[in-house]
Amino acid sequence: MKLPILLIALVAMVAAKSAPGRMAARYDHFRIYQLTIETNLQMEELKKIHEHISIHFLNELGAIGHKYNVIVGPLFHRALEKTLKFLDIVFEVIVDDLQKLIDDSAVGNDSKMEWETYHSLDTIYEWIDQECAAHDYLECKVIGQSYEGRDIKSIRLSKRPGNKAIFLEGNIHAMEWISSATVTFLLNQLINSEDPEMQRLSEEYDWIVVPMVNPDGFVYTHEVERLWRKNRRPNGYRNESGDCFGIDMNRNFDYHWGGAGWNIDEPCDHWFGGEKPNTEVEIISLQNFVSSFEDGYIRSYMAYHAYGQYVLLPYGHSNTEFPPNYEQMKRIAAAFSDAAADVYGSTFTYGASGLLNYVVSGAAKDWAYGVKNIPFTCTVELRDKGTFGFFLPSNQITEVGLEVTAGLKALVNKAAEEGIFD
Numbered sequence: 272m273k274l275p276i277l278l279i280a281l282v283a284m285v286a287a288k289s290a291p292g293r294m295a296a297r298y299d300h301f302r303i304y305q306l307t308i309e310t311n312l313q314m315e316e317l318k319k320i321h322e323h324i325s326i327h328f329l330n331e332l333g334a335i336g337h338k339y340n341v342i343v344g345p346l347f348h349r350a351l352e353k354t355l356k357f358l359d360i361v362f363e364v365i366v367d368d369l370q371k372l373i374d375d376s377a378v379g380n381d382s383k384m385e386w387e388t389y390h391s392l393d394t395i396y397e398w399i400d401q402e403c404a405a406h407d408y409l410e411c412k413v414i415g416q417s418y419e420g421r422d423i424k425s426i427r428l429s430k431r432p433g434n435k436a437i438f439l440e441g442n443i444h445a446m447e448w449i450s451s452a453t454v455t456f457l458l459n460q461l462i463n464s465e466d467p468e469m470q471r472l473s474e475e476y477d478w479i480v481v482p483m484v485n486p487d488g489f490v491y492t493h494e495v496e497r498l499w500r501k502n503r504r505p506n507g508y509r510n511e512s513g514d515c516f517g518i519d520m521n522r523n524f525d526y527h528w529g530g531a532g533w534n535i536d537e538p539c540d541h542w543f544g545g546e547k548p549n550t551e552v553e554i555i556s557l558q559n560f561v562s563s564f565e566d567g568y569i570r571s572y573m574a575y576h577a578y579g580q581y582v583l584l585p586y587g588h589s590n591t592e593f594p595p596n597y598e599q600m601k602r603i604a605a606a607f608s609d610a611a612a613d614v615y616g617s618t619f620t621y622g623a624s625g626l627l628n629y630v631v632s633g634a635a636k637d638w639a640y641g642v643k644n645i646p647f648t649c650t651v652e653l654r655d656k657g658t659f660g661f662f663l664p665s666n667q668i669t670e671v672g673l674e675v676t677a678g679l680k681a682l683v684n685k686a687a688e689e690g691i692f693d
């Protein structure tokens with residue numbers, strides 16, 4: 272009895288996705304359930320649940336003792352709840368209508384760049400071009416094109432010769448809109464803030480910013496599928512629904528590549544790390560750009576992501592092996608965390624990503640540390656802790672920008688004290 276309904280829903284979904292004019296997928300009455308997984312058995316069963324329930328995992332399944340958010344459509348609410356109860360999995364409906372949440376965190380007035388709403392790629396890029404034209408200490412360069420031919424833009428701010436540089440990476444994951452919003456917020460502070468401390472940071476350090484590593488995926492989240500994570504290259508695999516697209520680019524860097532990570536080897540899933548490392552033109556452009564600077568110039572590399580409020584340090588591939596200056600990196604991350612919490616009380620947990628989150632290989636921060644020898648690298652997971660998750664309302668963008676600005680100031684000062692820039 273269930274099958275025909277499922278088939279109709281599937282056909283309707285496929286039709287909507289391939290319709291001319293690119294109608295965005297809708298999530299009316301889809302719920303987000305938050306599951307607390309306490310035993311290995313529950314985890315094993317959860318991993319198989321898609322066999323009878325249409326489910327979208329918002330987080331990679333990793334260690335037990337964690338909460339995991341999943342999206343389930345109205346046709347499957349009852350079946351899911353029944354299964355969860357049967358498995359003794361504690362759950363909570365944290366979002367009753369995902370479409371409403373998506374609408375509340377949609378792009379608002381996109382006519383001009385500001386940080387009260389999310390923006391389209393065009394508006395972000397237009398703003399970058401305007402700032403570049405207006406300030407001669409900004410050097411703006413297209414570092415390469417995405418698979419679908421969109422520019423990947425970079426901005427280097429340098430007001431003084433001899434400075435060391437800090438690198439900010441944004442939106443490698445398409446759906447994490449708060450990432451590019453925050454990175455552009457920071458850049459705007461560095462360029463336009465009247466705050467003397469911010470002006471000092473923009474004098475004494477060079478800043479290299481790539482706010483949009485994944486423009487194809489980003490445009491796709493605006494036009495077709497808000498939940499998209501990877502880039503958009505057809506990856507050569509197909510399943511019953513057709514061709515599968517994209518690589519999780521933060522699993523494709525060549526440092527202990529492919530060692531670990533849930534579904535890192537599932538081509539049609541959101542976390543596919545590629546068939547081998549360095550296959551994606553976007554991250555090859557990024558790597559070449561980083562490598563184009565002389566060794567020792569870039570002293571910190573920060574990749575901005577959502578969500579969970581973490582400062583994740585190397586390594587990702589192991590929870591038993593730690594970087595030589597791990598304790599030093601922890602002190603620097605602690606400075607960020609303390610200062611960020613002072614602003615609105617948001618707490619950022621810090622430590623090795625393999626330890627705090629789950630073991631996963633091929634991330635940018637591990638490559639920057641392990642291959643490029645940059646002495647302080649991290650992934651910053653921005654707000655929140657899972658209430659809104661990837662769909663953080665736009666009225667929080669400025670708050671996130673301000674807390675991260677405070678965190679960043681403290682981080683840079685601590686890193687300087689620790690000799691990172693010497």
Ligand SMILES: *[C@@H]1O[C@H](CO)[C@@H](O)[C@H](O)[C@H]1NC(C)=O
Nearest residue numbers: 379380381382383384385388
């Ligand atoms: C959108 O923003 C622009 C510039 O900030 C403003 O002039 C315009 O009135 C706004 N439009 C709407 C519909 O709010």
Ligand SMILES: *[C@@H]1O[C@H](CO)[C@@H](O)[C@H](O)[C@H]1NC(C)=O
Nearest residue numbers: 510511512514515516539540
């Ligand atoms: C095939 O993969 C896509 C993602 O590329 C997924 O949305 C879809 O549910 C998968 N289909 C089946 C039948 O597993």
Ligand SMILES: [Zn+2]
Nearest residue numbers: 444447576577
């Ligand atoms: Zn991410």
